[in-house]
Amino acid sequence: MISIFKSDPTKKLKKLREAKLTQAMTAQRNGDIRAYSELTAEAEALYQQILDATSPKA
Secondary structure: OOOOOOOOOOHHHHHHHHHHHHHHHHHHHOOOHHHHHHHHHHHHHHHHHHHHHHOOOO
16 A cells, blocks of 8 residues: 555655755854764764665665
8 A cells, every 4th residue: 555645764764854954054164073973973873874764675
């Protein structure tokens, strides 16, 4: 059965990752490299969660 109203489970993670990357860009432009590094690392961790959720189960 096709589920038309089923939401994408990774949509929330993608939105959160985009927000982290935007915050990281702002921190970098303001010269706060430490915050940029931390936010980028958090965004990469979210990206790994997205990949894990979308990868086919073997």
